Amino acid sequence: MNKKVRVRFAPSPTGGLHIGGMRTVLFNYLFAKHNNGDFILRIEDTDQNRFVPGAEEYIFECLKWCGLEPDESVLHGGGYAPYRQSERKELYKQYAEQLVKEGKAYYAFDTPAELEEKRKTVPNFQYSQLTRSEMKNSLTLDEDAVQKLLAENIPHVTRIKMPHDETVGFVDMIRGAVNFNTSQVDDKVLLKADGMPTYHLAVVVDDYLMKITHAFRGEEWLPSSPVHILLWQYLFGIENMPEWAHLPLILKPDGKGKLSKRDGDRLGFPVFTMNWTDPKTGELTAGFRERGFLPEAFINFLALLGWNDGSEQEIFTIEELIKKFSIERVHKAGAKFDYEKAKWFNHEWIKRSTVNSLQLTLKPLLINAGVEVNDDEKLKTAIELVKDRCTLLPDFVQQSSFFFQSPKEIDINSIKPKWNEHKQQFFAELIHVYGLSTLWNHEELENSFKELAAASQIKPGDVLLPLRIMLVGGKFGPHVFNIAEVLGKKETINRIKHTLSLLSSELNG
RNA sequence: GGCCGGUUCGUCUAUCGGCUAGGACAUCUCCCUUUCACGGAGGAAAGACGGGUUCGAUUCCCGUACCGGCUACCA
Structure with a gap:
């Protein structure tokens, strides 16, 4: 019997929720619901320097707006709490210790300043099997020295000791087999000096502890996957590792590179799900919600950015998406963001x-x-x-x-050039005719309008636009007699009278 | 630089060896509409390049080019 599907979205609460992140949420959600599984939201707040107040609440609000509610989270509860990594801090240390004991990780005492200096002087410096022997760590220091440093609480990190010349790989649900040679990978930090884990350790530990079966993340994570694979091997058994899928990136519509919030400002479209104001700088980044998107359209658009069901259907409800979604049909290549197409989806959804x-x-x-x-x-x-x-x-x-309400501005300039006494007379009579009418509906209004035009020997087309401008204020809107019907007799006549008086003063003046 | 990924109309994409390469957005033309839209009809527009494999390659393999990602005590 197969395990119950459990997926997670694991954002770092450092700012607004980018549409790429929102799409990852969507794919997680669709996959979970398609397989009757659970969707978990885990807050990855292991970097205390990047804590941004309000960011976590904002993420929940975005999910709520889109109707993609997690089954388990800080807010929704669940059997695997806590769902905030900062509250799980003590958990990670034992795994790091275990790795050190087994010789698969080591303590490193190099200070950030020393590393920075190293990177400045050595081009492309990597803390790796090539360089670790010349650094200050539990591999190069003798046992007594290490114990002394530890006893003195000298700040240090724990790094993974990448093995030499091994091939590690996995089968990506979207890309197929992907392989790496461990000699090419650096000795990533697992536990930071402040005792917090890095993403690499935390994601593996929590995916295991939370029984995650499938993990989706952006393509930018592909290069660090060998580290994660090794950690699974060492800690929990590779057979327990979730299946992975690395999602294609959303790219800038012009130029190159992945879409960033700056592109939105620059090109005039939203990049975040909802408006986000940076609490430090006060800088506002526009969101799709405030720009006037329907959540259904937003989701529909996001789903089709990199996925399709193989048919020519483009408009999908969330129910249809759940039914038809499959991760194997996600496109491999990155997609340039197309705001025009996004608006088209919204228009379609408004119409429907x-x-x-x-x-x-x-x-x-x-x-x-x-x-x-x-x-x-x-x-x-x-x-x-x-x-x-x-x-x-x-x-x-x-x-x-x-x-x-009656239009604030009346585009009288569109009437004036062709205005004359004859038309003035026509509208004066129209007021009279409409005033006597007993059946106030658009058919009757149009009929009596045309009859009067014929009787006045005036082409309907010559007075239709003026009527529209009198009622609407400009050259837009639905059929003019429909508008008159909704406005009602009194208001329609008032608006005609009002503009007429404007025009007659123009005529006389 | 190294590693990894990707490459079909301007853009998003279909095609899982048979293609006159399909659809959508945008664009252009026309029709409908006595406004603006909606709607309808039509047009232009693509397989990065070079080698294989094959009766046959957009589809499979290899190289090249180009694009992207990663290369932090950030995620």
Whole structure:
């Protein structure tokens, strides 16, 4: 019988959550749910110098917004607590000690300053089997000296002792067999001078202790995998190592390299999941949520960045993604981020969303933008009428505010050049006709409008645009008679009168 | 520099030896629309290069080039 699938996302709470990280969350989540497994969130806060207040809460908020809730975490509980590595500090030391005892690791007493100096003077310096004999460590110092340093609490780290000329490898779920020669790998630090483990030790220990069965991480981790493989061998048995998949990177749309938050500022698109303000610098990095993305669209877009189900389908609900996801179908190569395509996904999702669900997120957004939304039914009608022309949620402000309040600006310049007494007369009569109308719906309004135009010997096309500008304020929006229907008789007539008075003063002046 | 990974239209991708190389975004043309969109029809646009293997290679192998990642007491 197979073990229950358990996967983890293990972010370091040092700032905003990049879309690459969010995609790793998504793939973890989809894989877990596809296999009826558990999704664990583990906080990797072993670097105390990089602690950023609020970052952890922010990560949870991002997951919540996307609906990708962990089964186990600091917040959700679970049988493998604590889920914060800083709270597991004491656990790691024994494993490091075990490795030293078995001759698979050693203490190193070189100070950071000494190492820095070394790197300055020796090009491409690596603390490795080539150089460790000339450094200050428990391999070069005699036993008494080491014991003395230890007894004096001289700061030191524990390094893995990479074996000579061995091939270590594994089968990546996405890339297939990957092999390394241990002679090429340096003696990575396992336990830092402050007693905290590095990522290398912590990830292996915790993946074992938390019974992780499959581990997904970015491609940038590939080069350190031989260290992790060796640790599994030494500590827990290679047969217990999770299956690994190294995810392709998300690249800059222009230039080269992986996408960074700076690219967003530079090119004008969000890179983080939600807005993030650096508590130290106050610098704000834009997020997809605040930019007006629907979480469904955001997830759909992320899933398709590097994965597809082999068909031509592009729009997927989360349920479909769970059903169809397979890690083997993840593309090997990195993908350049395409903001236009991301917006297309959002537009598609807006068009497909029901008025009721849109109304829920849109109402506060509109009120916040100063639109006086006082009638939910009217709001729903307005959303139905304009949603096809909104790509991002804030587009609804411009596209629907005129339903609730008369336009602040009227683009009178688009009417003026062709304005004349005849048209002025037509609209004066239109006010009269509309005032008498008993059936206020768009068909009737259009009919009586056209009848009046014919009677006035005026082409409907010549007065349609002016009418639109009177009601909307500009050259946009849904069909003008639909708008008039929603506005109602009184408001429609008022707006016509208002613009008419503006125009007549223009005409006379 | 060394190690590891990658390479199909401008971009995201399909293809698991038979291809007239398919789709989507963007772009262009037209239709619909007396606004802006939506929608519909169509166009242009790709297998880095060189060797093998094979009846046949985009697909398999090897080299080269190029791109990327890593090379911290950061993750």
